[in-house]
Amino acid sequence: AASGHLAVVEGLLSFDAKLDVQTRTGKNVLILAATFGRLEICKYLIEERRVRIDTQDNEGFNALxxxxxxDDSSxxxxxxKHGCPIEAHTxxxxxxxxxxxxxxxxxxAKLLIQANAN
Known part of the structure; x- marks a missing residue:
């Protein structure tokens, strides 16, 4: 996910790679894709593979x-849009x-305020 190659991610998942695997620091594939600005991979994971969007890493960070x-507004x-918790605390x-x-x-910040985040 971090490398940004959607075809690689799709290929791995076609061999039943697990979506719920986390790194030592608790990051899952969606958090990694969000961290590295991989919009297409994030879309694929959420919309096609239905990855859990509410997972938090060991420091409490979620994909949002x-x-x-x-600083990736997209x-x-x-x-x-897909309901990632906007009030999750680290x-x-x-x-x-x-x-x-x-x-x-x-x-x-503007997007979060429009979504009624505090």
Whole structure:
């Protein structure tokens, strides 16, 4: 997912690769794709493979939080559209909106405010 090759991800999943596998730090394939700005892979995982969108890593980051920190408004919009929790807290108590303010992710902050995030 991190390399950005949708065909590779599709190929792996055709051999029954597990979507719920996590790294040592708790990141799943969707969080990794969001972290590295892989919009098409995020869409595929959510819309075609129905990956769990609410998974959080060991620090409490979900795919929306990862997209916010990466300042990727397209992925933020996708996550919001598909119901990724907008009020999820990291282990430091930060919501995606707080992360957007801290990381100067203005467009992501705007999307979160429009979605009624606090």
């Amino acid at each position: 939080s990862a997209a916010v920190v990466s 992925i933020c919009a996708l996550m919001i 282990t430091r108590g930060e919501t995606p909106l707080i992360l957007a303010a801290r990381h100067h992710a203005a467009e992501c």
